[in-house]
Amino acid sequence: MNQRKETIGFIGLGVMGESMARNLIAKGYQVYVFTRTKEKARRLIADGAIWSENPKEIAINTEIIITMVGYPKDVENVYFGDKGIYAGVKAGSIVIDMTTSTPSLAKKIYEEGKKRGVSALDAPVSGGDIGAEKGTLSIMVGGDQQTFIECKSLLFALGENIVYQGPCGAGQHTKMCNQIAIASNMVGVTEAFVYAKYAGLDPETVLKSISNGAAGSWSMSNLIPRVIKKDYSPGFFIKHFIKDMGIALEEAEKMSLRLPGLELAKELYDSLAKQGEENSGTQALMKYWDLSMEDGGIKER
Incomplete structure (x- = not known):
């Protein structure tokens, strides 16, 4: 320049x-x-x-x-x-x-x-x-x-x-693609380590095995280590992620497009926000299962 x-x-x-x-x-x-x-x-x-x-x-x-x-x-x-x-x-x-x-x-x-x-x-x-x-x-x-x-x-x-x-606008539309991919991925990544926990596996050992294979992702490599340490400090706020998912769903509706994976992810994060987790990092999705189990198990949607 x-x-x-x-x-x-x-x-x-x-x-x-x-x-x-x-x-x-x-x-x-x-x-x-x-x-x-x-x-x-x-x-x-x-x-x-x-x-x-x-x-x-x-x-x-x-x-x-x-x-x-x-x-x-x-x-x-x-x-x-x-x-x-x-x-x-x-x-x-x-x-x-x-x-x-x-x-x-x-x-x-x-x-x-x-x-x-x-x-x-x-x-x-x-x-x-x-x-x-x-x-x-x-x-x-x-x-x-x-x-x-x-x-x-x-x-x-x-x-x-x-x-x-x-x-103009193409950058924001591309970011929506990014957030849609992350949203569903966060659900899958978190569920994998919820499963590992209840199967009695060591999460760090599981991470070593699956993070470099077909299941690997940025979220798994960068956020699951924080989850293992119970570090839910924000690299990206849940409240901002909910905002992004809302924008993506609104834009999808304008295109007469339904995105069920994104709808589910937003529902889970909305639930956490209502329980006071809006200022936690997106990796705090793990708390959805912890809180649900405390209440007697995951309830049917």
């Missing part, structure tokens, strides 16, 4: 966002940051990030703005609020939403940007807290291909598998 593109705005410093912003700083970018609670930015400021009071201020001071927030309503506010990005953005800037959000909102951001001479990419990611920390995320990109080409070196500061998917 050329010199004028080396100052980056980064909005949203959650479980993944903080590590992503830190990787940009480590690559030599000057990074302006904003998040709702300034305390969350303290470590990044110590590392050289520059604090901004709101997204509008970020947009005024930078020419590439990355957003990584929680929900579509947060994306909407960050871009279109009174002190949002589009209240201060300059013509020629690039906005990149890396939140998992709706394809329709990605299109709205793109169209509004076009009116202002601003280019927009929807570029959701996969890889969780581990991928964010290591800079190994998979990034699925929608928008104009020329804008994607301009931003490739920046995106490679955050991930390894960077793939252009097509026009």
